[in-house]
Amino acid sequence: MTPGPKSPQRWIRPGIQALSAYHVPDPGKLVKLDAMENPYRWPPELVEQWLDRLRSVELNRYPDPGACDLSENLKQFMQVPEGMQVVLGNGSDELIQMLALAVAGSDRVILSPDPTFVMYRMIAEVAGLRYQAVPLNGDFSLDPDAMLSAIEQTQPAIVFLAYPNNPTGNLFDAVVVEDVIRAAPGLVVVDEAYAPFTDASFMSRLGEFSNLLVLRTVSKMGLAGLRLGLLAGPAEWLGEIDKTRLPYNINVLTQASALFALQHVATLEEQAQQIRSDRAKLAQALQGLDGIRPYPSEANFILFETPHGDADRVFSALKEQGVLIKNLTSSGGRLQDCLRVTVGKPVENQAFLEALQNALKS
Ligand SMILES: *Cc1c(COP(=O)(O)O)cnc(C)c1O
Numbered sequence: 001m002t003p004g005p006k007s008p009q010r011w012i013r014p015g016i017q018a019l020s021a022y023h024v025p026d027p028g029k030l031v032k033l034d035a036m037e038n039p040y041r042w043p044p045e046l047v048e049q050w051l052d053r054l055r056s057v058e059l060n061r062y063p064d065p066g067a068c069d070l071s072e073n074l075k076q077f078m079q080v081p082e083g084m085q086v087v088l089g090n091g092s093d094e095l096i097q098m099l100a101l102a103v104a105g106s107d108r109v110i111l112s113p114d115p116t117f118v119m120y121r122m123i124a125e126v127a128g129l130r131y132q133a134v135p136l137n138g139d140f141s142l143d144p145d146a147m148l149s150a151i152e153q154t155q156p157a158i159v160f161l162a163y164p165n166n167p168t169g170n171l172f173d174a175v176v177v178e179d180v181i182r183a184a185p186g187l188v189v190v191d192e193a194y195a196p197f198t199d200a201s202f203m204s205r206l207g208e209f210s211n212l213l214v215l216r217t218v219s220k221m222g223l224a225g226l227r228l229g230l231l232a233g234p235a236e237w238l239g240e241i242d243k244t245r246l247p248y249n250i251n252v253l254t255q256a257s258a259l260f261a262l263q264h265v266a267t268l269e270e271q272a273q274q275i276r277s278d279r280a281k282l283a284q285a286l287q288g289l290d291g292i293r294p295y296p297s298e299a300n301f302i303l304f305e306t307p308h309g310d311a312d313r314v315f316s317a318l319k320e321q322g323v324l325i326k327n328l329t330s331s332g333g334r335l336q337d338c339l340r341v342t343v344g345k346p347v348e349n350q351a352f353l354e355a356l357q358n359a360l361k362s
Contacts, residue, residue, distance in 0.1 A: 015125055022122060030324040031351050033342040036166070036194075036301050038222035040271045040345070042264075050260050057256045067250045073262045074230050078195075078216055084206045085238040090249045092193060092217040092229030093119055096160070098244040099189065099213075099231075100127040103157040111156035113142055115167060115328075115335050117191065120160045132156060136334065140168040140295065142176045148183050157186040163202065164194045167328055167340050169297030171200050181209045187237065189213045194299035196221040196272040197279070206233055213237060220300055222268045223261055226254045275300050279343045285353050291360060301342045303328070307360075311337045317359035323352050 003009035009017065025034070042050070064070075067088050075086055089095035100110065100123045110124040114133035124131040134150045137143045142161075151159065159180060164171045181188045188211055190202040195216060203214050213233035218226060228250065231241065261268065279297060286294040286304055293305040306314045311329035318325060326340040341352060 013128070015128060019122070019125055022118075025324065027324050030319065030322055031344065031348050032324055033344050033348060033352055034324045034326045034340075035224075036220050036299070036342050037224050038220065038268075038271055038275065038300070039348060040222065040274075042267060046264055046267060049264075050257065053256055053260050054253065057252050059252060061252070063248045063250060063252045063255055065247045067255050070250065070255050070259055071230075073259060075232075077262050077265060078230060078232070079203055080230075080232045081204060081206050084232050085235040087231045087238050087242045087245060088250050089229040089231065089245070090254075091219065091227040092191065092215050092231075093123075094227075094249065095215060095229050095231045095241075096120065096189075096191075097123050097127070098241055099158055099187070100124055100129060101244045102241050103186070104129055105157075106130075109154045109156040110158050110160065111150060111154060112160045112162075113147070113165070113172075115140075115165075115331060115333065116160070117162045117166045117193075129157070130154075136165075136168070138334065140165065140170050140334065142172045142180070144176045144179060147176070147180055151180065151183050151185070155185050159184050159186070159188045160191060161188065162191040162193065163200070164198055164298040166193065166299065167301075167303055167326070167335070167338075169295055169299045169301060169303050171198060171298050174200070174202075177202070178209075181212050184211060187211050187213055189215055189231075191215040193217050193220055196268075197276055197300045198298035200298065203232065210234060211237075218258060218261070222271055223258065226257055226261075228254055228258050272300075275343050278346060278349060281346075282341070282343055282349050282353070285349075286356075289353075289356065289360065292356070301340055303338055303340045305337050306339060308337055311339055314356070314359045315339055317362060318352070318355045321351075321355035321358060323355045325352070 071086055096119055104127045109130045109132050111132040112120045113136045121131045132154045134146050192201055213231055215231050217229040283294050283302055286292050291307040295303045315327040328335040328338045328340055
């Protein structure tokens with residue numbers, strides 16, 4: 001059937017029509033352990049000081065287009081090496097989109113291991129690029145031979161490596177990452193969204209490789225609502241990427257709030273430490289449950305395998321008991337039978353563990 005003259009089917013790119021929109025479930029009153037958020041808010045006196053700061057923000061004016069003050073503070077806090085440049089985004093998702101737009105073309109390839117963060121694929125598809133997924137090993141480590149031969153064959157414009165990886169939680173072998181950076185003909189973006197929860201990072205390696213960029217976000221460290229990400233790397237690349245940025249992408253409230261947060265960063269760092277130590281407790285508790293197999297995690301979530309064929313039932317049983325986590329079984333492959341839980345407050349982790357025990361009994 002030919003589409004009508006003024007129909008969306010006539011005009012919307014086929015690649016877009018073929019997509020399904022990114023679905024975020026409504027948590028309602030559920031204990032929310034599905035989205036890698038920091039569960040802690042600021043102490044009341046800090047909230048008061050923050051609100052005082054916001055009183056002086058001029059909502060009638062456009063933001064500082066380069067967010068210079070904030071950029072400088074973020075560079076210092078995230079230990080961006082001297083001489084490297086940064087571009088800020090409305091969340092690191094926007095920076096992934098800017099990267100894709102900067103290299104887009106129907107013959108261009110974005111390559112990532114699989115499974116990984118789903119936005120790499122979604123953004124590649126929206127921007128009209130090809131997407132190449134390279135299966136990880138059974139233990140979710142990088143398969144060096146598969147990566148190097150896929151890079152050789154597809155000559156990707158960008159390789160994305162989430163480090164630690166989402167949804168698996170592990171760090172890739174740094175030596176293999178280096179081999180990938182050396183072999184890649186284009187950019188390699190090491191996405192360090194979970195930097196607050198691990199000691200590993202490629203930030204200090206910027207400049208050592210001409211094609212390495214590092215991506216960070218403030219989302220997982222406790223400021224997901226602000227939408228703020230940072231891309232760091234050599235000026236030759238970032239100057240080009242920056243041309244795809246809309247002029248005022250970091251709004252005045254985000255600029256003021258993030259600056260305030262960086263002046264009180266000890267609070268966020270204490271929260272991250274708490275989450276790291278609760279992650280160990282949660283992993284140990286999961287390890288002790290019959291039929292549950294948790295994977296090692298350097299992030300603020302834990303991926304775990306349920307008894308074969310049981311993931312949907314366990315997920316629903318948790319939800320019925322008021323706990324929302326992430327069901328990954330429909331992704332298939334190595335994620336079949338897998339669920340992912342975000343590390344919450346101790347009481348939330350306890351509620352999750354009790355609900356899981358009940359689910360496994362029934
Ligand atoms: C959550 C996540 C992001 C998204 O971060 P935002 O800054 O909130 O857009 C990016 N990369 C990975 C690997 C993530 O898990």
